Amino acid sequence: LAKTTQPISMDSYEGQEVNITCSHNNIATNDYITWYQQFPSQGPRFIIQGYKTKVTNEVASLFIPADRKSSTLSLPRVSLSDTAVYYCLVGDTRGSTLGRLYFGRGTQLTVWP
Template identity: 90%
Template sequence: LAKTTQPISMDSYEGQEVNITCSHNNIATNDYITWYQQFPSQGPRFIIQGYKTKVTNEVASLFIPADRKSSTLSLPRVSLSDTAVYYCLVGDYHSGGYQKVTFGTGTKLQVIP
């Protein structure tokens, strides 16, 4: 399983755009990149997933360069409620449709008023 490396923590002011970069140098050809968000006393929650280029949904964007050795989660105009730990996960879908992933340290984002 590909190992991921993220900054341990980040601070941002409310209303700013936040970009969190994750390195996954040994990503495999069939691996997808998935980001999860975790609040205290809750389980991780899916944010966004991509394979290459750019993916956007209603809460975030995911930028993946051509070599796929890194990815950047972009959160537009963060609010205090975005304070959480963000995990970058890498894993492929096996023939049975399941995905085994490995959690890294995650990035603790603190949004400041």
């Protein structure tokens, strides 16, 4: 499984756009990039997943450059309730991984009023 590197923490203010970048230099051809969000004392929650270019849903956008060695989670106009830990994961359910996910320490995003 490809190792991921992301900032330990980030700060923002309400209403700003937040971009969290994750590097995954050893990403494999079959790997997808997935982001999860975790609030204190809760399990992580799926946010978005992508393979290449750009993916957008009602919560966030995911930007993946052509070489796929990094990805950026974009949260538009954050609010206080977006304060959470954000995890970047890379992997593939096919083959030997069998759907296992490896969460690092993630990025602690703190949104200030």
